[in-house]
Amino acid sequence: xxxxxxVLRRLLPAGLGILFxxxxxxxxxxxxxxxxKPFAFLYVSLxxxxxxxQSKGYTGLVLRDRKPPIDGAASxxxxxxxxxxxxxxxxxxEHVELATAEDAADQVASHIAKTAAKAVLLDLPLxxxxxxxxxxxxxxxxxxxxxxHRDDVLRQSECAASxxxxxxxxxxxxxxxxxxxxxxGWKRVLVLAREAEDDQNLADxxxxxxxxxxxxxxxxxxxxxxxxxxxxxxxxxxxxxxxxRYDVIFLADGEGEFGRYVPxxxxxxxxxxxxxxxxxxxxxxxxxxxxxxxxxxRFDRRASRHMSAEDWAxxxxxxxxxxxxxxxxxxxxxxxxxxxTAADFAVDLYKGVPGGFRPWNHQLRQPILLHTxxxxxxxxxxxxFLHKDNILDSLGIDQDESACRLDRKTP
Amino acid sequence: MAKLAKERAMSVARLSxxxxxxxxxxxxxVGAGLLVCLGPAGGAIAAGTGNIIISNEKSSTLTxxxxxxxxxxxxxxxxxxxxxxxxxxxxQFYVGCxxxxxxxxxxxxxxxxxxxxxxxxxxxxxxxxxxxxRLVISNEEDATATVFxxxxxxxxxxxxxxxxxxxxxxxxxxxxxxxxxEAANLVHVIDLEKGEVIKDILVDTRxxxxxxxxxxxxxxxxxxxxxxxxxxDLKTLKLIADIAFLPTGFRKEQVTPVDVLITRDGxxxxxxxxxxxxxxxxxxxxxxxxxxxxxxxxxxxxxxxxDEKKLYVANGLSDDVTILDTASLKPIxxxxxxxxxxxxxxxxx
Numbered sequence: 035x036x037x038x039x040x041v042l043r044r045l046l047p048a049g050l051g052i053l054f055x056x057x058x059x060x061x062x063x064x065x066x067x068x069x070x071k072p073f074a075f076l077y078v079s080l081x082x083x084x085x086x087x088q089s090k091g092y093t094g095l096v097l098r099d100r101k102p103p104i105d106g107a108a109s110x111x112x113x114x115x116x117x118x119x120x121x122x123x124x125x126x127x128e129h130v131e132l133a134t135a136e137d138a139a140d141q142v143a144s145h146i147a148k149t150a151a152k153a154v155l156l157d158l159p160l161x162x163x164x165x166x167x168x169x170x171x172x173x174x175x176x177x178x179x180x181x182x183h184r185d186d187v188l189r190q191s192e193c194a195a196s197x198x199x200x201x202x203x204x205x206x207x208x209x210x211x212x213x214x215x216x217x218x219g220w221k222r223v224l225v226l227a228r229e230a231e232d233d234q235n236l237a238d239x240x241x242x243x244x245x246x247x248x249x250x251x252x253x254x255x256x257x258x259x260x261x262x263x264x265x266x267x268x269x270x271x272x273x274x275x276x277x278x279r280y281d282v283i284f285l286a287d288g289e290g291e292f293g294r295y296v297p298x299x300x301x302x303x304x305x306x307x308x309x310x311x312x313x314x315x316x317x318x319x320x321x322x323x324x325x326x327x328x329x330x331x332r333f334d335r336r337a338s339r340h341m342s343a344e345d346w347a348x349x350x351x352x353x354x355x356x357x358x359x360x361x362x363x364x365x366x367x368x369x370x371x372x373x374x375t376a377a378d379f380a381v382d383l384y385k386g387v388p389g390g391f392r393p394w395n396h397q398l399r400q401p402i403l404l405h406t407x408x409x410x411x412x413x414x415x416x417x418x419f420l421h422k423d424n425i426l427d428s429l430g431i432d433q434d435e436s437a438c439r440l441d442r443k444t445p
Numbered sequence: 446m447a448k449l450a451k452e453r454a455m456s457v458a459r460l461s462x463x464x465x466x467x468x469x470x471x472x473x474x475v476g477a478g479l480l481v482c483l484g485p486a487g488g489a490i491a492a493g494t495g496n497i498i499i500s501n502e503k504s505s506t507l508t509x510x511x512x513x514x515x516x517x518x519x520x521x522x523x524x525x526x527x528x529x530x531x532x533x534x535x536x537q538f539y540v541g542c543x544x545x546x547x548x549x550x551x552x553x554x555x556x557x558x559x560x561x562x563x564x565x566x567x568x569x570x571x572x573x574x575x576x577x578x579r580l581v582i583s584n585e586e587d588a589t590a591t592v593f594x595x596x597x598x599x600x601x602x603x604x605x606x607x608x609x610x611x612x613x614x615x616x617x618x619x620x621x622x623x624x625x626x627e628a629a630n631l632v633h634v635i636d637l638e639k640g641e642v643i644k645d646i647l648v649d650t651r652x653x654x655x656x657x658x659x660x661x662x663x664x665x666x667x668x669x670x671x672x673x674x675x676x677x678d679l680k681t682l683k684l685i686a687d688i689a690f691l692p693t694g695f696r697k698e699q700v701t702p703v704d705v706l707i708t709r710d711g712x713x714x715x716x717x718x719x720x721x722x723x724x725x726x727x728x729x730x731x732x733x734x735x736x737x738x739x740x741x742x743x744x745x746x747x748x749x750x751x752d753e754k755k756l757y758v759a760n761g762l763s764d765d766v767t768i769l770d771t772a773s774l775k776p777i778x779x780x781x782x783x784x785x786x787x788x789x790x791x792x793x794x
Contacts, residue, residue: 113588113607113608113628113629115605116588116605116606116607116608116626116629116631116633116645117607117629117630117631119645120607120629120631120645120647121647325609325627325628325651328585328586328608328609328628331586332586332608335586357630360630360647380650380670380671381650382627382628382630382650382651382670386698386701386720387670387698388650388670388671388698425696425698
């Protein structure tokens with residue numbers, strides 16, 4: 035029983051009716067010593083991170099205003115108070131902001147030593163992220179979480195035993211879209227991709243997904259944002275979308291400045307999917323099934339904004355560790371790592387199917403939401419797609435094709 | 446609901462089954478159903494209105510079914526009505542409205558709103574203490590269980606729970622209250638005399654609702670995402686067994702049990718399997734599934750008639766209620782109700 039301000043206010047008028055005494059609960063599951071074991075999470079970000087700079091259109095419109103997902107992690111810590119009470123563990127969250135991206139690994143090492151953190155959530159740009167993940171790849175007393183990057187390469191050739199990925203990879207996202215297109219019978223796809231490396235990679239991922247699920251790439255065209263009439267075949271949406279027969283357009287434009295002008299401007303009346311129109315994400319604030327409204331409201335109350343996919347990733351990273359600590363009754367990182375990748379591990383993702391980590395590359399298995407700006411249209415895996423072991427493994431690079439086989443390493 | 450089964454078990458003195466039987470002409474006796482109580486036909490006890498109340502979470506209405514299970518009335522109520530419960534004398538019923546932070550009190554006979562308990566943070570479900578006054582409520586967004594006096598309509602106490610508390614079950618002796626925390630995978634055991642949480646029992650993923658066996662030995666709790674029922678031994682407060690469900694043609698992850706109730710004789714349990722669109726029928730002593738009955742989409746709420754011959758199932762995603770014959774284990778009919786039906790009360794005794 036708790037007695038706090040709000041409760042006291044309610045208790046006082048009802049003073050005569052008090053039937054209970056305020057006694058602090060001391061569950062018998064707590065450690066024998068009565069002292070809760072500490073378990074610290076460390077959240078690492080970078081000062082002046084360009085990813086969180088407001089991106090402004092020339093008229094001053096703010097089209098992108100990402101917020102660091104530490105609120106997601108903090109939400110999960112708050113939710114874990116009672117679980118901690120029951121397990122005899124006190125979960126805490128420390129936030130450090132690196133001053134520079136140089137020697138990120140050294141800085142993180144010293145912060146881990148200072149805070150005695152056992153789990154680290156990395157919210158860093160790709161270069162310092164790689165430096166930190168590389169330095170600690172064989173760490174067996176600290177576990178790292180990727181809550182930001184979707185690049186498949188991090189889960190393939192650059193995978194590490196100490197690194198767990200909670201955001202879905204690009205390939206998981208494009209597989210989800212491909213399943214949906216296939217289920218609707220929209221089989222011929224026109225791929226439009228910006229010439230930037232990231233977008234070309236995303237288009238490659240989608241092409242692989244299209245092959246996997248039996249879609250046809252009607253054509254693949256690169257665009258260049260701009261108004262140069264000499265390049266109009268690469269910057270005019272009508273021209274870019276003409277002269278091919280297709281059911282739907284896959285758009286790869288991570289920046290979004292060109293992509294937002296593609297829907298409704300196409301030569302043929304066709305829908306747009308990818309980085310605009312119908313988008314595949316780990317989470318969306320309008321998702322209203324499987325308890326999601328409760329999670330969204332909890333987050334919104336705390337952070338005064340909608341929960342993004344990255345916020346959700348921060349939340350699920352903490353929740354996964356808390357679940358592993360509870361189920362294994364241990365705060366030892368080797369034990370927690372084994373628990374996370376065990377076949378029967380289950381963390382509630384609020385997406386209807388419990389999540390677990392793929393033992394071969396430590397990627398969180400999860401359903402993917404396909405949404406517009408204000409509604410979730412479908413949840414993948416789409417009904418009808420099957421898998422020999424786990425239906426969630428129909429999304430992403432599967433065990434047999436994986437370049438990363440952490441499950442084969444001897445301990 | 447589980448609470449009803451328990452409540453009935455507690456009020457055997459008031460209950461004359463035979464009287465009930467003949468006072469309600471719509472009951473069809475199908476097959477050799479188990480006649481659980483053969484009391485003298487006293488006839489002095491009110492037989493209830495025969496009305497069946499269904500709370501519709503999304504349309505914020507109560508649907509009232511009358512004789513022949515047809516809709517006789519739809520009542521606009523407070524926002525997002527979910528859990529419901531009879532008052533101790535069954536002349537009133539309580540409706541928890543999550544989005545209005547209140548519990549509305551209705552008169553059973555007139556179906557008029559007669560009162561409100563205000564400032565109840567997001568009530569989801571609740572159970573009434575045998576003293577007929579203390580209502581123990583799960584407050585979903587607040588991560589608390591609160592106790593209100595339904596007579597004075599006053600706040601009495603608050604207990605911290607894990608996130609998203611859901612099912613509430615008070616033991617017939619009134620000593621303990623169990624509250625399931627969906628997000629924490631815990632069943633909190635509240636000692637109502639000491640006024641403290643005496644234990645947090647770790648159960649499987651997403652615990653939802655409870656049922657007590659009539660012998661007072663076992664507490665059944667559904668684990669929605671694990672697709673099973675956990676059985677807790679009430680003496681030791683430890684998990685002793687699980688029952689898994691898997692109707693033919695469904696995948697494990699589609700089996701999401703929510704409501705559970707056990708018959709008065711302690712022989713049979715019904716479990717609503719959510720996304721698997723079936724109700725499981727369980728042999729309680731053997732802890733074995735006897736049958737699966739196809740119902741509507743995402744079945745959650747359950748209620749049995751007093752004679753336990755009919756089972757009502759609220760189907761949240763097909764906006765209807767399926768009525769099952771418990772002797773033949775076959776559906777009798779489906780009745781369209783409001784949007785996202787949640788709970789069911791049957792006023793037949």
